[in-house]
Every structure is written in structure tokens, then in C-alpha cells.
Amino acid sequence: MKAEIITIGDELLIGQVVDTNSAHIAQQLNDAGLDVVHIASVADNGSDIVSALDAATARASAVLITGGLGPTNDDRTKQSILGYFHSGTRFDQGVFQHITELLSRRGVSVNERNRDQAKVPDNCTLIYNPLGTAPGLWFEKNNTTYLFMPGVPYEMVAVLSNAMPLLHNHASGSAIRHKTILTQGLPESMLAKKIEAWESALPENLSLAYLPSPGLVKLRLTGRGASNKEIDISINEQVINLKKIIPDYIFGYDQDTIERVVGDLLKEKGAWLATAESCTGGAIASMITSVPGSSIYFRGSVVAYANLAKLELLHVNEVLIRQYGAVSKEVVEAMAAGAREILHADYAIATSGIAGPDGGTDDKPVGTVWIAIASPGGMFSAMHRFGDERERNIRRASVTALNMLRKAILGLL
Amino acid sequence: MKAEIITIGDELLIGQVVDTNSAHIAQQLNDAGLDVVHIASVADNGSDIVSALDAATARASAVLITGGLGPTNDDRTKQSILGYFHSGTRFDQGVFQHITELLSRRGVSVNERNRDQAKVPDNCTLIYNPLGTAPGLWFEKNNTTYLFMPGVPYEMVAVLSNAMPLLHNHASGSAIRHKTILTQGLPESMLAKKIEAWESALPENLSLAYLPSPGLVKLRLTGRGASNKEIDISINEQVINLKKIIPDYIFGYDQDTIERVVGDLLKEKGAWLATAESCTGGAIASMITSVPGSSIYFRGSVVAYANLAKLELLHVNEVLIRQYGAVSKEVVEAMAAGAREILHADYAIATSGIAGPDGGTDDKPVGTVWIAIASPGGMFSAMHRFGDERERNIRRASVTALNMLRKAILGLL
Numbered sequence: 001m002k003a004e005i006i007t008i009g010d011e012l013l014i015g016q017v018v019d020t021n022s023a024h025i026a027q028q029l030n031d032a033g034l035d036v037v038h039i040a041s042v043a044d045n046g047s048d049i050v051s052a053l054d055a056a057t058a059r060a061s062a063v064l065i066t067g068g069l070g071p072t073n074d075d076r077t078k079q080s081i082l083g084y085f086h087s088g089t090r091f092d093q094g095v096f097q098h099i100t101e102l103l104s105r106r107g108v109s110v111n112e113r114n115r116d117q118a119k120v121p122d123n124c125t126l127i128y129n130p131l132g133t134a135p136g137l138w139f140e141k142n143n144t145t146y147l148f149m150p151g152v153p154y155e156m157v158a159v160l161s162n163a164m165p166l167l168h169n170h171a172s173g174s175a176i177r178h179k180t181i182l183t184q185g186l187p188e189s190m191l192a193k194k195i196e197a198w199e200s201a202l203p204e205n206l207s208l209a210y211l212p213s214p215g216l217v218k219l220r221l222t223g224r225g226a227s228n229k230e231i232d233i234s235i236n237e238q239v240i241n242l243k244k245i246i247p248d249y250i251f252g253y254d255q256d257t258i259e260r261v262v263g264d265l266l267k268e269k270g271a272w273l274a275t276a277e278s279c280t281g282g283a284i285a286s287m288i289t290s291v292p293g294s295s296i297y298f299r300g301s302v303v304a305y306a307n308l309a310k311l312e313l314l315h316v317n318e319v320l321i322r323q324y325g326a327v328s329k330e331v332v333e334a335m336a337a338g339a340r341e342i343l344h345a346d347y348a349i350a351t352s353g354i355a356g357p358d359g360g361t362d363d364k365p366v367g368t369v370w371i372a373i374a375s376p377g378g379m380f381s382a383m384h385r386f387g388d389e390r391e392r393n394i395r396r397a398s399v400t401a402l403n404m405l406r407k408a409i410l411g412l413l
Numbered sequence: 414m415k416a417e418i419i420t421i422g423d424e425l426l427i428g429q430v431v432d433t434n435s436a437h438i439a440q441q442l443n444d445a446g447l448d449v450v451h452i453a454s455v456a457d458n459g460s461d462i463v464s465a466l467d468a469a470t471a472r473a474s475a476v477l478i479t480g481g482l483g484p485t486n487d488d489r490t491k492q493s494i495l496g497y498f499h500s501g502t503r504f505d506q507g508v509f510q511h512i513t514e515l516l517s518r519r520g521v522s523v524n525e526r527n528r529d530q531a532k533v534p535d536n537c538t539l540i541y542n543p544l545g546t547a548p549g550l551w552f553e554k555n556n557t558t559y560l561f562m563p564g565v566p567y568e569m570v571a572v573l574s575n576a577m578p579l580l581h582n583h584a585s586g587s588a589i590r591h592k593t594i595l596t597q598g599l600p601e602s603m604l605a606k607k608i609e610a611w612e613s614a615l616p617e618n619l620s621l622a623y624l625p626s627p628g629l630v631k632l633r634l635t636g637r638g639a640s641n642k643e644i645d646i647s648i649n650e651q652v653i654n655l656k657k658i659i660p661d662y663i664f665g666y667d668q669d670t671i672e673r674v675v676g677d678l679l680k681e682k683g684a685w686l687a688t689a690e691s692c693t694g695g696a697i698a699s700m701i702t703s704v705p706g707s708s709i710y711f712r713g714s715v716v717a718y719a720n721l722a723k724l725e726l727l728h729v730n731e732v733l734i735r736q737y738g739a740v741s742k743e744v745v746e747a748m749a750a751g752a753r754e755i756l757h758a759d760y761a762i763a764t765s766g767i768a769g770p771d772g773g774t775d776d777k778p779v780g781t782v783w784i785a786i787a788s789p790g791g792m793f794s795a796m797h798r799f800g801d802e803r804e805r806n807i808r809r810a811s812v813t814a815l816n817m818l819r820k821a822i823l824g825l826l
Contacts, residue, residue: 011624013449014591015439016633019432022454026428036426037461039454041435044622048450055468103602111606131800133602152625154802178427189516189546193524209457211424212565220429275716281702282695285716289694292770292803300722303688303698303714305707309756313715313726343722357705387544389567390705 001171003034004056008049008067008077009151012041021066021156028160030178033171034062044068046080053084053146061144062170064160067151069117069134078121081148085139087121092135095120099133127163131155136163145170177231180211181219181239182256183249184403188212191219195245203234214392215399216258248412251403258402259287265409266297266347273405274343275301276314276335278326279353279369283398299343304335314338327352327364329372329381336374336381347408348374349401356390369397373408380404380413414584416447417469421462421480421490422564425454434479434569441573443591446584447475457481459493466497466559474557475583477573480564482530482547491534494561498552500534505548508533512546540576544568549576558583590644593624594632594652595669596662597816601625604632608658616647627805628812629671661825664816671815672700678822679710679760686818687756688714689727689748691739692766692782696811712756717748727751740765740777742785742794749787749794760821761787762814769803782810786821793817793826 005025011017019041026036037059042048044067056063068077082089096118100110117133120126127136129150136159137148147167149159183191188210192199199208205225211218221238223231243250252261266273275284285301288294302313307326310316316334324330336350353369360366366388372381384400386393407413418438424430432454439449450472455461457480469476481490495502509531513523530546533539540549540560545568550561560580562572596604601623605612612621618638624631634651636644656663665674679686688697698714701707715726720739723729729747737743749763766782773779779801785794797813799806820826 010622010635011633012436012452013439014443015436016593017624018436023428023431026426030427037456039425041452043450108600108603111602113605114602154805180429187521189524189527190521192526209423211430220424222423282698282714282716285695286699289718290804290807295718298718300718301695301716303695303716305702305711305713309713313755342726391703392567394703
């Protein structure tokens with residue numbers, strides 16, 4: 001069964017806001033067995049909204065729409081919907097009470113704009129929005145289902161989650177399954193070369209996609225068939241074959257992230273981690289602590305941006321910096337050893353490099369990054385040459401360092 | 414003149430990858446005076462690509478397309494294009510040489526897949542791609558212009574930048590201008606209420622949009638008219654009026670970010686910054702160091718996730734933690750004072766809170782965050798109650814802390 005997504009908002013068309021809603025909705029629809037065939041972003045005006053609804057209706061039997069339901073004057077979706085579904089409005093006491101409670105918890109009093117949000121179309125099902133003032137609106141018309149949701153991402157997530165049972169009812173039986181294999185350490189074309197024979201021997205019902213992002217390449221296997229179980233067996237067989245070809249490069253699957261994989265390994269071991277970051281500037285600590293529960297294996301970090309922080313906090317010997325420079329094997333190893341000691345950790349990651357755009361030399365161009373891992377099994381370090389772009393360099397260094405830690409914990413270094 | 418964007422890739426339709434390309438392209442097109450009226454994401458298969466091209470051609474005179482030009486088997490755009498533009502292929506020696514050089518710099522040897530990328534359509538203009546193996550392809554057909562670009566974001570950015578002169582030629586004279594006012598500290602509906610009279614008195618040719626994101630609300634003014642200069646005068650007049658109504662809440666404009674605004678203030682003052690982060694886990698340091706050149710005002714950070722890091726590295730008195738708890742005015746102020754001292758900084762930010770999902774109590778529920786600023790003018794601290802969601806709490810605490818620092822530097826606290 002086919003589905004489409006429409007995101008409404010002028011901010012999308014002028015590129016001020018990145019549309020993250022579509023990706024989330026698409027994931028959820030896929031998991032429910034719905035096949036997303038088209039995503040459109042249109043302006044917040046009546047005629048464009050109606051054209052987009054017409055085009056989607058011609059192709060799909062479920063249309064999910066976000067945006068334009070807010071309390072401010074630039075939100076025009078609700079007006080356009082009323083005409084499209086030949087709907088009147090009614091004042092909903094339940095919605096109004098929810099709005100009042102929500103705002104009073106935030107210390108805000110209800111104003112006329114908020115009160116207007118309790119006026120809802122009179123021929124739709126309301127979907128509860130625990131996090132915001134605008135409820136989701138579920139319409140059915142000529143065998144097509146329409147779900148209108150707020151555009152604020154976390155409100156949309158909550159509304160969609162409440163609408164999933166209705167969507168599951170709507171979805172039919174033809175199955176699609178995806179499995180993603182996460183690799184680190186090989187660029188896309190080298191990876192493609194290495195797994196060429198495996199790829200061309202894939203069965204007919206499986207297809208492969210390469211998804212590169214800074215520091216890693218994801219391989220997505222998509223299978224189609226009669227049942228989830230049948231497809232899963234076929235996919236798992238191929239994953240086992242792939243693991244034999246590139247065992248050390250695979251660090252996880254599907255929604256895994258390198259920070260979560262490393263966190264799980266540390267938890268299993270009952271080991272403590274610390275970081276000493278120069279060029280990554282706290283990005284590694286930030287990735288690690290984005291994982292709920294990380295406080296049971298992460299002691300903390302010294303972001304030693306200035307050399308004096310390397311000397312005074314991490315106890316790096318000044319002679320090393322003078323002799324080898326801050327971006328060197330000697331200094332990055334001393335940083336890792338220092339962090340491991342002062343933060344009473346079992347493992348420590350250290351980074352020192354030139355993220356750019358300035359600071360490069362002939363010897364050490366922008367993109368040069370030293371990474372060290374201090375561990376119970378000894379010290380490991382490696383130099384990398386990433387690219388020219390600051391943000392990407394920080395990201396690639398962080399991902400590479402976390403994968404190096406993973407290998408150190410597993411005894412693969 | 415109207416433009417459309419089409420992003421191609423199955424990964425977009427299953428929600429595995431967020432489409433960031435569209436926002437960047439839309440910004441560039443807007444700056445060139447082109448009005449983006451529609452963005453579509455479609456699957457990497459010939460018929461969907463051709464349908465999307467047809468639909469876009471019916472509405473717009475410039476169509477920008479990304480994706481499907483890579484070296485792997487799942488990239489089908491090039492094949493579909495050949496039919497659509499009645500084009501043959503030719504082997505381009507210049508492209509092949511570029512591919513060879515690019516790969517050898519990465520220590521990779523050229524394989525058959527890479528060689529195939531030098532086969533290009535024979536009736537288009539090639540746009541140089543300095544960062545990747547697939548060049549951009551510029552077609553013209555019946556007064557409509559088509560630009561095909563690679564899907565990897567940084568390659569697309571490079572190709573688009575090289576195509577901008579051609580796009581400027583293509584664009585006509587009707588002007589659109591945007592100005593965004595960045596606010597922090599007021600939720601959307603309170604802000605809307607506060608500026609209601611100003612909003613309803615806006616001239617006809619200006620429109621306003623509210624763009625909330627965690628920790629801040631952006632206000633975007635869009636003007637249309639005969640010339641950029643005329644619109645800018647009208648917009649600037651309104652911004653001056655707005656500044657009188659909410660002076661303390663505005664921290665910047667357009668592409669400003671709070672981390673860049675704060676960095677510029679520190680640079681002006683010749684002052685040094687340090688951070689001591691508990692619940693934000695390095696996110697503030699990471700934001701600060703994402704700004705090129707931040708090493709001239711940022712000493713570093715102690716991410717004191719474990720209490721022992723607060724005691725040993727930041728010299729927080731153990732009695733304070735025992736008496737008031739780690740999430741308290743007393744401890745967060747001691748952390749800020751400690752960071753300021755040990756990192757020899759003029760200003761220090763400290764955070765301590767409960768990001769969630771676990772760790773909340775009746776007294777201090779999830780979302781409770783204490784923020785302190787130690788400064789030459791004294792110590793400032795405040796408690797905030799954010800929400801239930803870990804990632805958003807970290808982001809809101811970071812943005813709020815940086816804005817508090819901004820106010821401390823400007824003497825607004």
C-alpha cells in the first residue's frame with residue numbers, strides 16, 4: 001500500500017529549516033508496511049496545499065501532512081483543510097482544557113490565539129498531542145486517509161505515535177524489510193570493490209544501497225516478499241556472508257550508532273571511559289553523553305583547546321609540545337595517558353589535530369589528526385588525513401576515534 | 414522566476430537519511446532571486462524520476478536535482494536522464510583525469526566503476542566537481558534549465574557553487590528578500606502576543622513567519638518588490654521597530670548562531686572563555702569549537718560527568734554536593750568558579766541538571782537545569798525547567814547558557 005508525505009512551510013522552500021519530519025514519518029510508515037513513494041514540500045498557502053493533496057491522492061492511499069497548524073498568523077493549513085474536506089468547525093472543550101493545562105504548566109496564560117486552536121474541523125478524528133496545543137487531524141475521503149500533524153518535530157513525533165494503531169489498520173499485507181549494515185574505515189568505492197562478488201550474487205528480491213556519511217558508510221539491504229519472516233531469513237543469510245568478507249569494518253546494524261555500540265561494550269565490561277579532546281572540541285564527549293544512561297561508564301572529558309590546559313590539567317610534559325608540536329603522536333599519547341589517570345578511567349580517547357580552515361602547514365596540512373587510545377592493554381595511536389572542511393573533519397575524527405576505542409576493547413588492535 | 418528541487422534516493426523515502434540538500438539549494442536559489450515553489454523526494458528508479466521531472470517542468474523554469482550519480486549500482490539517475498534529454502554518451506578525458514587524480518590523492522586506485530563515471534551525456538554542459546568523481550550536468554530544453562548534481566552533500570555544495578553564475582544568468586529581475594531575527598528566552602505564543610500590534614501593522618509587501626526550534630524562536634520577515642534596495646529599506650525599518658519592543662530577547666540576525674555571536678563578543682573584548690559541563694556533556698564546548706578561529710578565545714572545558722571530576726578537577730567542595738546535591742545553585746556556581754580559575758579564563762559557563770530520561774525526583778524532575786556564569790563582574794546563576802526529552806534538554810540548556818553568557822558580557826544581567 002502506497003503512502004505520501006507532504007511537509008508545509010515557507011521556511012522549507014527558502015531553505016531556512018531542514019525537513020527532518022519526513023525522514024521520521026517515512027521510517028514509521030515503512031515499519032508499518034506502507035511504501036512511501038513521494039515526499040513533497042510546499043508553501044504555506046491554500047492553493048499549493050490543495051494541489052499537493054490532489055497529486056498525492058492520485059498516487060497513494062495514505063497521505064501524511066505536517067505543518068501550518070500553529071497559533072500564529074502564518075499557519076494556513078487549517079483554513080485550507082476545511083474547504084478540501086467540506087468541513088465546518090466546532091469548539092472542542094477537551095482540546096481547550098488540554099491547551100489551558102499545558103500553558104499553565106509553562107507559566108503562560110491562555111490568549112485568543114490559543115483559544116482558536118480549540119476550534120477543530122467537525123468531520124475528523126482528533127489525535128491527541130501531549131506536547132503541544134494543536135491536535136492531529138485524521139480524515140477519510142474516498143478510501144484515502146489523511147493525517148494532518150503539527151510541524152514542530154517533537155510534537156509531530158508524539159502525534160504520529162498516537163496515530164500508529166489507525167495507520168496499522170489501514171496498511172495491507174505486502175511486506176518490505178530493511179536491514180542496514182554500518183561500516184567504518186573504508187571509503188565507498190573501495191568498499192564497493194571489496195564486496196563486488198557478494199553484491200552481484202544477491203538474490204532477486206534483495207537490493208543494496210550505499211549511504212556514505214562523514215566517517216562511515218552504511219549498506220542498506222531491502223527485501224520484498226510475502227512475509228516479514230521469509231524476507232528476514234533471506235537478509236540474514238546475506239549479512240552472514242558479508243561479515244565473512246569485511247569482519248573488522250562492521251560495527252553495528254540498523255539504528256545502532258558508534259557511541260551506543262561503544263557504550264554497550266563499556267557497560268558489559270564494567271569499564272570507565274574518559275576523553276581528552278583538542279581538535280574535536282567536546283564533540284566526542286557530546287556524542288557519548290547523548291546516550292541515555294552514559295553516566296554509568298563515562299567519567300568526563302578535558303577539552304584541552306589551549307596548550308595550557310594540556311599542560312596543567314592533563315599533565316602533558318611541556319618538552320613534548322615544544323619538541324614535537326601539539327599535533328603529534330607523543331602529545332596525543334600523553335593526553336590519553338593523562339586523561340586516563342586524572343579521571344580514574346580504564347579507557348581514554350585523545351585527539352589532537354588541525355580541523356581547519358586555518359592552522360595547516362606543509363608538514364601537517366588541515367585535516368591531519370592524531371588519535372590515541374589508552375587502555376588496560378596498552379597505548380594505541382594512529383594518524384589520519386581527513387579533508388579540508390572543519391565540520392566534516394571534527395565528525396570524521398570523532399567517529400574514527402570511537403571505532404578505534406571499539407577495536408581496542410574487543411582486542412582487534 | 415520559479416524553481417523546483419528534486420532529491421532522488423530510496424534512503425530518503427524510507428527515512429534513513431534526512432534531506433539536507435534541499436535546504437541548502439533553496440537558500441542559494443532564493444539568494445539568486447529564484448522563487449522555490451516545490452520540493453520533491455522520489456525513489457531512485459527511472460519512471461519516478463521522469464514523472465518528477467515532468468511535474469516540475471510544468472510549474473518551474475529551473476529544476477535542480479540531486480542524487481543517483483554515484484559509482485555504485487543503485488544509482489540510476491544517469492540512465493534516466495539519457496532518455497529524457499535524447500542524449501548519447503561520450504567519454505570525457507578531463508573528467509577521467511580528475512577522477513584519477515582525486516582517487517590517487519586518497520590512496521585509492523581507479524576501478525571500472527570509477528571509469529564509467531567519465532562517460533557523460535553528450536548534449537549537456539559539465540559543471541566541475543572538485544570534491545568527487547561525478548560532475549554536475551546542466552541541460553537546457555524548451556526554455557527550462559535542469560541541473561543534476563551528486564547527492565553527497567559537500568559535493569553538491571561545491572557543484573552548485575560552480576553553477577551559480579549560470580543560474581544568475583537564468584534568473585530574472587523580480588526581487589524577494591528575507592531577514593531573520595533570532596530570539597531567545599520567550600516561547601512562540603508569548604512572543605506572538607508581545608509583538609501582536611507590530612505584526613498587524615506590517616506593510617502589505619512584508620510577511621512574517623515564526624520558526625521555533627529547541628531554545629529559540631526565529632522570526633522571518635519576507636519582502637517582495639521591484640528591487641532589493643527598496644525591500645531592504647522597508648524590512649530594516651520594521652526591524653528597528655521590533656527591536657524597541659523586545660530588545661533583550663534578540664541575539665542576532667540571519668545566519669548568526671548564538672555560538673558565533675558570543676565568540677565575536679569575546680574576540681572584541683580580548684577575553685577568554687572556559688566551560689564546566691555536567692548535564693550538557695560537552696555540547697556547549699562542541700558548539701563553541703564548531704566556529705573557525707575559536708581557539709583565540711576558548712581555553713577549553715571540563716566535562717565533569719562523574720562527581721569525582723567535579724571534586725578533583727574543578728575543586729568543588731564535597732560538602733556542597735552532599736548538602737545541596739549536584740544539581741543546585743551552590744554546586745553549579747562552584748563549578749563555574751573552578752573552571753574560570755583552573756583554565757585561567759575571564760568568563761566561565763557551568764551547567765548541572767537532569768537531562769533524562771532517568772534521574773528525576775519530585776523535587777528536581779527531569780528537565781531541571783542550573784546554569785551559572787562566572788565573570789569579571791561577578792557570579793550569575795539561574796534554574797530552568799525544560800522538558801522531558803533528553804536531546805532537547807541538552808540543546809535548550811546549551812543555547813540558554815550561551816545566551817546568558819552573551820547577556821553577562823553585555824552587562825544585561
